[in-house]
Amino acid sequence: MTITQLSYVLAVAEHQNFTKAAQKCFVTQPTLSMQIQKLEDELDILIFDRGKKPIELTEVGKKIVTQAKNIVNESNRIQDIVDQQKGFIGGEFKLGIIPTVMPTLLPMFLNNFVKKYPKVKLKIEELTTEEIISRINDGHLDAAIAATPLEQETIKERVLYFEPFVAYTPQNHRLYKQKTIETTDLDVNDMLLLEDGHCFRDGVINLCKVFKDHNEDKFQLESGSIETLIKLSNEGLGMTLLPYLHTLDLPERSKANLRYFKEPSPAREVSLIYHKSELKMQIIEALQDVISGIVRGAIAFQNVQIISPLSK
Structure with a gap:
């Protein structure tokens, strides 16, 4: 039994196809098939x-794949x-x-990270939290930046920062004339939300749920991007909540629509997450150091209340 054979098994289990698995492993399909056959013959299954x-x-194959992931990770x-x-x-x-x-x-x-660590070749993907968890567990991501806590046994979290929620209210909205707002002022039924699959959307709903019942049928509109929510709000279609860093580059006329929460400000926890096997820790620590x-220097808020990103 070899590490190479186990790697081939994992590739076929992922792609459910010998040809695609061989391409992923940069070998010919006959070579990959022969090595897997040798392993099956050795194990007599x-x-x-x-x-x-x-x-x-097969049923025993599922158990072998689980163990193979551990062995390949440990070899790395x-x-x-x-x-x-x-x-x-x-x-x-x-x-x-x-x-x-x-x-x-x-x-x-x-830019700072690339200059400081020129030998690191970063491959960055924009993914939902669900996709990130799956890919970290499958070994297809080394780490990710996501809202936490995620309560995943296989994943470790290193907090990078706490990012407050900020209300964006159009002039026709009931909260526009208030200088600051409280979480009890929020009503999810007059709020523009991101579409399903965004953890920030779940955080907003969790924040509103604490104080008011809501009926999902009353949601006016959902969108795939925060920029679209701002434009829709400007059209008078409702208020929305923004992550604090999204407010920094808004034009001055848009900043007039921002309303901050009384302390403790509701906020999301943003962390660097990675598999508990802790591979490539030197790069993970370098990322944490640069980002933190x-x-x-960009977020001065101290007194915050962390809102869970988990859908409840």
Whole structure:
């Protein structure tokens, strides 16, 4: 039994196709098939049911894949140990970022990080929290930046910053004349929300649920982007809540519509998350150091109330 054979098994389990798995592993399909066959012969079992389309794992195959993930992860740790011993911070690093963080945070830290760690090849994807959790667990992401806590046993979290919620109220809205607002003023039924799949949307709903019952049928409108919510609000279609960093680059005429919460300000916790196997920790720590240093100067709020991103 070899690490290579187990890697091939994981590739076929993921793609449910020998040809696609071979392409992913940069080997020929006959080579990959032969190695998996050798492993099955050695164990005297079938890992895959080749009669199914697409290919499926057998019951024992499912257990083998679970163990194979652990073994391959632990084998990768050896290179990590060597890199850390040499003080090397480099190589490919796959990072996921949720959509409501990507457009504001990435421009703040990316240039600094690339200059400070030129040997790191960052591959960044915008993904939902659900996609991020799945890809971290499958080994397809090294880390991600997301709203936390996520309460996932397999995932560790390092808090980067707390980002307050800020109300954006058009002139025709009932809260426009108030200088500051309280969470008890919120009513989800006159609020513009992000569409399903965004954890910031769930945070807003959780914030409103604490104080008022809501009827999802009354939601006026949902959108896929915060920028669209602002434009719709400007049209008088309702208020919305924004993450604080999104308010920094608003034009002055739009900033007149911002209303801050009385302390403690409701806020989301934004963290760097990664698998509990803790691979590539030297790069994770470098990211945390760069991001925390930059954001610390942008967000001065101290007294905050963390709102869960989990859908309840």
